[in-house]
Amino acid sequence: xxxxxxxxxxxxxxxxxAEDRAGARAHLEAAAAIFxxxxxxxxxxxxxxxxxxMATEDGEAEAARHRLERAQRLFELLGGEAGIAYCRxxxx
Numbered sequence: 590x591x592x593x594x595x596x597x598x599x600x601x602x603x604x605x606x607a608e609d610r611a612g613a614r615a616h617l618e619a620a621a622a623i624f625x626x627x628x629x630x631x632x633x634x635x636x637x638x639x640x641x642x643m644a645t646e647d648g649e650a651e652a653a654r655h656r657l658e659r660a661q662r663l664f665e666l667l668g669g670e671a672g673i674a675y676c677r678x679x680x681x
Contacts (some may be wrong), residue, residue, distance in 0.1 A: 594620045594623040594624055594627075594632065594633075597616045597617070597619045597620035597623065598616070598617075598620050598632060598635075598636060600612075600616040601613045601614075601616035601617045601620065601636075601639075604616060610643065613643075614640070614643055617636050617639055617640050617643075618640065620632070620633075620636045621633065621636045621637055621640060621656075624636060629663050629666060629667060630663075630667070631663075631664075631667055631669055631672065633663060634659075634660045634663035634664045634667065634669060634672050635660075635672060637656045637657075637659050637660035637663070638657070638660035638664075638672060638675055638676055638679070640652075640656045641653045641654075641656035641657035641660055641676070641679055642675075642679050644656060645657075645679055653679070657676055657679055660672065660676055661673065661676045664676065
């Protein structure tokens with residue numbers, strides 16, 4: 590399952606580079622869904638953080654808040670300074 594989630598994250602990166610927000614979001618959603626059934630990882634936290642940023646940009650405040658809170662908890666639990674800083678930037 591980790592390989593599948595990593596593939597989804599890679600496809601999300603490719604979609605973002607191609608400026609395909611809808612495709613990127615779909616791949617990030619798929620990755621987050623896979624991660625939910627596994628142990629907590631930095632990759633899950635990053636997927637949630639980027640989804641929170643996208644939801645914020647799209648005016649989806651409730652979805653953004655929910656994902657941001659989950660991402661922050663994971664980064665704090667796992668020790669991710671860069672992720673915590675990224676999340677703080679979303680809140681601003």
